[in-house]
Amino acid sequence: MNEWVEKLALCVERGKVNRDAPWPPDMKGQDGADELAAAALQSGCSPDEVLQGCILGMDRIGKKFSENKAFVPELLMSAKAMTAAMNHLKPYFQSGEVKRKGTFVIGTVAGDLHDIGKNLVAMVAEGGGFEVIDLGTDVSAEKFLKAVDEHPGCVVGISALLTTTMVNMEKVIRTIKEKHPETPIIIGGAPVTQAFADKIGADGYSPDPQGAVEFLNKKVA
């Protein structure tokens, strides 16, 4: 593997944003994802390889998170490092030189204002190589449908933290599937289970962000 890819993946996995960042303490004073991405591109790495480094690093931290070997702070720092590296790819995304794997439309269901879980999934999906359209919290079925209309071929993710709001997911799924039966929909959130997902007609369920990315990869493959 390209040496840059591995170096960048390590910065993303450890959450090393840039040279000045104090986190993690054992990498103090070293170059972070920001500097490495710039240097990699300058020394002839392809933008795709830089993206690969991000994906690899996020994949590693995502797995650790699923295994309870890393927690929200570590995941957030990794996402920050990933974003710092991805900023250098912006022109290549715009020119079409680098393509994302697909589009992921995500939001927290109507009546629910919680966004921490949804944001984590959005970050890990972005780090997994997807374009993320974040609709925010308290998102109505109509708003989800409009986003699917605007992003043909997208995958949809719906989040809920409360047992009282998770029941609103069914309406979103019905509304989208009526018009776009082929659109894959995954749901998640603390009270959500596979059995609930099956019952309301969701195509997937994941208890953690990594599972959502695996679902996305399967759907665009």
Next chain:
Amino acid sequence: MDILAALNAKRVLVSDGAWGTFLQSKGLQPGECPELWNETHREAVLDIARSYIKAGADVIETNSFGGNAVKLAHYGFSDRASELSEKAAEISRQAAGMEHGVLGSIGPSGKILLMGDVTEEELYEAFRVQAQALERGGADAVICETFAAIDEATIAVKAAKENTRLPVICTFTFNKISQNEYRTMMGVSPAEAAAAALEAGADMIGTNCGNGMAQMVDIVRQMRAAAPQVPIVVHANAGAPILIDDQTVFPETPSMMADLVPALIEAGADIIGGCCGTTPEHIRAIAAAVRRYTA
């Protein structure tokens, strides 16, 4: 009521049960601001407070869990944080009289400091305003509850401690990650949470919400080992919620929870009550079990 003196006299105090799920059963709609009910549905909130006193609680909480300015911003009520929390404390005070205690509830902001969505100064200010309002409304203590991050909990405890004369309780919410190992969402262990809360100046520590009474016994044991002297407060969910026919059901019955009260006291709990899914019936059973144990 002097909570610490009452603890010395009675050894174990009984606290109240759920407010959020109780409000929902009284008609609070998803997306509606629970703290606004202190103004618009005062009688309903008072009725919840009274029903816990009637069930045998020594102390009750206040309908102010989400009443900090940062969280109220969702509803456009940030500038009403002070009056809504003051009203919350007044209502619980009215139900409690002078013989029972009022714990003024402060929940987390819903923002993560690490994300940069909110600053330490904004959080401190929001918690200060709320703690002072709870004191004005007649609370006997401030309870900062359901915290996951040490930085945010520390700010909440300090804001209450430095700006009121009330004793401050700080409780965290843990998930089980492996056999006998617990962490908050932010990766904090019960021992780390206990040490951080005390370091911030909390007078009592503890745990709330969670996945049922049995896990609370483990968590309290670990907190007690880390903090041998300080009173420990437990507000336990009636198990993890499950959905049956579109209805949220909390699986632990009053007697199931009450059966674990002796184990919880032996693990080190000093104030015992319920969280999501617990009702006055649960508190009645817990109170009876506490009285039996301490008799």
